[in-house]
Amino acid sequence: MKKDFPDSSSGTPVLCLEKLTIGYGDNVVLKDVDFCVNPGDIVTVLGGSGCGKSTLLKAMIGLLPPTKGRIFLRGEEISGNVSGRALAETRKRIGVLFQSAALIGSLTIAENVALPIIEFSKAPPKMVHDIVRLKLEMVKLGGFGDYFPSDLSGGMKKRAGLARAMALDPEILFCDEPSSGLDPVTSAEMDQLLLELNESLGITMVVITHDLPSIMTISDWSIMLDRSVRGIIAKGPPDELQKSPDPRVHAFFHRQPTPED
Amino acid sequence: MEGGLPFEVRRPSAGEYILVFNAPLSYDNAGAVWEGLNHFLREENPSSLVVDLSATPRIDSAGIALLRAIQRICERRRLELRFESIPPSALHFLTLIEKKEPPAPEKPPLTTARLITLLGFLVLHAWDEVVGFYRFCREFIVYSIRDLHHTRRFRWNEMLYYLQLTGANAMSIVFLLSFLLGLVMAFQAAVQLRQFGANIYVADLLSLAITRELAPVFTAIIVAGRSGSAFAAEIGTMKVNEELDALEVMGFNLAEFITMPKVIALMIAGPLLTMWANFSGIMGGIVVGIFTLDLTAYGFMAEIFSVLSMKDIITGLIKSEIFAMLVGLIGCFRGFETGTGADSVGRQTTSAVVSGIFAIIFADAIFTVIFHYLGW
Ligand SMILES: Nc1ncnc2c1ncn2[C@@H]1O[C@H](COP(=O)(O)OP(=O)(O)OP(=O)(O)O)[C@@H](O)[C@H]1O
Numbered sequence: 263m264k265k266d267f268p269d270s271s272s273g274t275p276v277l278c279l280e281k282l283t284i285g286y287g288d289n290v291v292l293k294d295v296d297f298c299v300n301p302g303d304i305v306t307v308l309g310g311s312g313c314g315k316s317t318l319l320k321a322m323i324g325l326l327p328p329t330k331g332r333i334f335l336r337g338e339e340i341s342g343n344v345s346g347r348a349l350a351e352t353r354k355r356i357g358v359l360f361q362s363a364a365l366i367g368s369l370t371i372a373e374n375v376a377l378p379i380i381e382f383s384k385a386p387p388k389m390v391h392d393i394v395r396l397k398l399e400m401v402k403l404g405g406f407g408d409y410f411p412s413d414l415s416g417g418m419k420k421r422a423g424l425a426r427a428m429a430l431d432p433e434i435l436f437c438d439e440p441s442s443g444l445d446p447v448t449s450a451e452m453d454q455l456l457l458e459l460n461e462s463l464g465i466t467m468v469v470i471t472h473d474l475p476s477i478m479t480i481s482d483w484s485i486m487l488d489r490s491v492r493g494i495i496a497k498g499p500p501d502e503l504q505k506s507p508d509p510r511v512h513a514f515f516h517r518q519p520t521p522e523d
Numbered sequence: 524m525e526g527g528l529p530f531e532v533r534r535p536s537a538g539e540y541i542l543v544f545n546a547p548l549s550y551d552n553a554g555a556v557w558e559g560l561n562h563f564l565r566e567e568n569p570s571s572l573v574v575d576l577s578a579t580p581r582i583d584s585a586g587i588a589l590l591r592a593i594q595r596i597c598e599r600r601r602l603e604l605r606f607e608s609i610p611p612s613a614l615h616f617l618t619l620i621e622k623k624e625p626p627a628p629e630k631p632p633l634t635t636a637r638l639i640t641l642l643g644f645l646v647l648h649a650w651d652e653v654v655g656f657y658r659f660c661r662e663f664i665v666y667s668i669r670d671l672h673h674t675r676r677f678r679w680n681e682m683l684y685y686l687q688l689t690g691a692n693a694m695s696i697v698f699l700l701s702f703l704l705g706l707v708m709a710f711q712a713a714v715q716l717r718q719f720g721a722n723i724y725v726a727d728l729l730s731l732a733i734t735r736e737l738a739p740v741f742t743a744i745i746v747a748g749r750s751g752s753a754f755a756a757e758i759g760t761m762k763v764n765e766e767l768d769a770l771e772v773m774g775f776n777l778a779e780f781i782t783m784p785k786v787i788a789l790m791i792a793g794p795l796l797t798m799w800a801n802f803s804g805i806m807g808g809i810v811v812g813i814f815t816l817d818l819t820a821y822g823f824m825a826e827i828f829s830v831l832s833m834k835d836i837i838t839g840l841i842k843s844e845i846f847a848m849l850v851g852l853i854g855c856f857r858g859f860e861t862g863t864g865a866d867s868v869g870r871q872t873t874s875a876v877v878s879g880i881f882a883i884i885f886a887d888a889i890f891t892v893i894f895h896y897l898g899w
C-alpha cells in the first residue's frame with residue numbers, strides 16, 4: 263500500500279495546484295481544487311462528462327488563467343501574472359497530448375515531431391533527425407515518419423501526438439483522454455505505452471480519462487471531480503476509490519447511473 | 524578540461540583516448556559537445572576512442588542523438604569506439620535508432636521521357652476535372668428541374684439565408700467599387716474626349732461600357748471572391764468533418780441539399796447586384812460629369828437614356844446570370860473536391876476563386892462572340 267496522497271508538504275512535487283478556482287467568465291467550473299503530483303507518478307483525473315476535466319487541463323497547461331489560486335511547477339509559480347516569456351519557458355517543460363492528437367495536417371509525422379525540437383531547443387540540426395527517429399521508435403511508429411496525419415489510424419495519430427508531446431523530454435506529460443475513440447486492444451496498447459514511458463524515462467504524467475480499465479491499469483493515484491460540488495470528491499489509489507462508499511464514486515466505478523439523476 | 528573542451532580527455536597509452544563526459548548530455552549542451560568533439564578529432568586524429576559515461580549525470584534524447592552521431596563519425600573515420608558504463612536505458616534507446624533506416628525513396632531523374640509523362644498526367648488530370656465538373660453541373664440541372672415540380676423539396680429558408688449573405692451583404696462593397704470604377708472610367712474618358720469638345724459622349728461611352736461589360740464582369744469577380752470562396756470553404760470544412768458523409772448516408776442528395784440553395788441564391792443575387800452596379804457606376808460617371816465636364820446631371824442622364832437601349836442592359840444581365848451560376852457551381856464543386864485536412868480546404872478555396880475568375884473571363888469572351896454574331 264502506498265503512502266498518503268501527496269500534498270505540498272511531501273518533498274518536491276512536480277506539479278502542485280493550490281486552492282485553484284477556474285471558470286469561464288462568471289461560470290465557475292471548478293473551485294478550490296488542491297492536489298500535487300510527485301515525480302514519476304501517474305495521476306489520473308476522473309469524472310463524468312462536463313465536470314470540468316478538460317477545463318482543469320487547460321488551466322494546468324496555461325491556456326486558461328485561473329480565477330483564483332496558484333499552480334506550481336517544481337516549486338515555481340506558473341499561474342498568475344507571469345510574463346509571456348516565462349510562460350513560454352514553462353511550456354517547454356511540459357508536454358501535452360490533446361484529445362484529438364492535434365497533429366498539424368500539412369506536415370508529415372516526422373515534421374510534426376521535429377517542430378518543437380527545431381523551434382525550441384538548441385539541438386544541432388544534424389541531430390534533429392535522430393531525435394525524431396528515437397521519439398517515433400519510442401511510440402512504435404518507426405518507419406511512419408514520412409506519412410501524413412490523415413494517412414494514420416486513430417491510435418497511430420495518438421501515438422504520433424505522444425511522440426510530439428515527448429519531443430523535448432518534458433518534466434511532466436498531460437494527456438487528455440488518450441484512450442477515447444480507441445478500441446479496447448488499442449487503448450490497452452496505449453496504456454502500456456504510457457506505462458513504458460513512465461518506467462523507462464521516469465516521466466510524471468497527469469492523464470485525463472474516464473476509461474475504467476485504463477484507470478485501473480495506469481494510475482498511481484486518481485482524482486475524481488464532480489459537477490455538483492464543482493470540485494474533487496475523492497482522491498487516492500484507484501483500487502481504494504473503487505471500494506469507496508461515496509455513492510457518486512461507487513456509481514462511476516461500477517458504471518451505474520448517478521443516484522441523483 | 525583540456526583546451527576548453529566540454530569533456531575530459533585521458534590518454535592511458537599512445538593512440539588511445541578516453542573521453543570522460545562530466546556534464547549532462549542534454550538539449551542544452553549537445554551542440555557544444557558535438558562541436559568540441561569535432562574539434563578534438565581534427566586536432567588529435569586518434570585511432571581508437573573510449574567514451575566514458577560513468578560520470579555523466581543525465582542523458583536525454585538529444586544526448587542519445589549525440590551518442591549516435593559519435594557512432595556515425597567513428598564509423599566513417601574507421602575508428603574503434605567503445606561506450607564505457609553507458610546507462611541501460613540510454614543503451615536501449617540507442618539501439619532503437621541504431622536499426623537500419625529504410626532508404627529514402629529516390630527521385631527519378633528528370634528526363635525528356637519523364638517530362639512528357641508528367642505533361643500527360645497533367646492533361647489527364649485537367650480532363651478529369653472537366654469531366655467531373657460536367658457531371659456535377661448535370662446533376663445540379665437534373666435536380667433543379669425535378670425540384671421545379673416538387674417545390675416543397677427545395678430548401679427555401681436556406682436559399683434565403685444565402686441570398687442575404689451573397690446578395691444583400693455584398694451591396695455596400697459592390698456600390699463602392701462600381702462607383703469608383705465609374706468615376707475613374709469617366710474621368711479617363713473625359714480627359715481624351717474634352718480635347719475634341721465631345722464632353723457629352725462621356726455619358727454614352729460610360730453607360731455602354733458599364734452595362735454591357737464592366738458591371739457584369741466586375742460584379743461577378745467580386746462575387747467569386749466573396750461567395751465562391753465562402754462556398755468552397757464551407758463545403759470543404761463539412762467534408763473534412765465528415766458532415767457530407769453523414770448527410771449522404773442519411774439519404775440526402777448533396778446536389779439538392781447543399782449545392783442548390785447556394786447556387787440558386789447566387790443566380791438571383793448576381794443580376795440584382797449587376798443592376799445595382801450599373802446604377803452605382805453611372806452615379807460615379809455623373810459626379811465626374813458635373814465636376815469636371817460642366818455637364819448637368821439632367822443632361823448626363825438624358826444622354827444616357829437616349830443612347831442606352833434595353834438590349835444593352837439585358838445582355839449584361841444575361842451574362843451576369845451565367846457568371847453567377849458558374850461562380851456558384853465552381854465554388855461548390857471545389858468544396859466537394861476537398862481532400863482531408865485543413866490545408867486542403869485552403870487550397871480548394873483559393874482554387875475556387877482562381878478558377879471562378881478564369882471561368883468568368885472565358886465565358887465573357889464567348890458571350891462577346893455570340894452577341895456579335897447575333898447583332899446585339
Ligand atoms: N469555452 C467555454 N466557455 C464557456 N463554458 C465552457 C467552455 N468550455 C467548457 N465550458 C463549460 O465548462 C464545463 C466543463 O466542461 P469540460 O469540457 O471541462 O468538461 P469535461 O469534464 O472535459 O467533459 P468531457 O468528459 O465531456 O470532455 C461545462 O459545463 C461546459 O459547459
Ligand SMILES: [Mg+2]
Pocket residue numbers: 315316317
Ligand atoms: Mg473533455
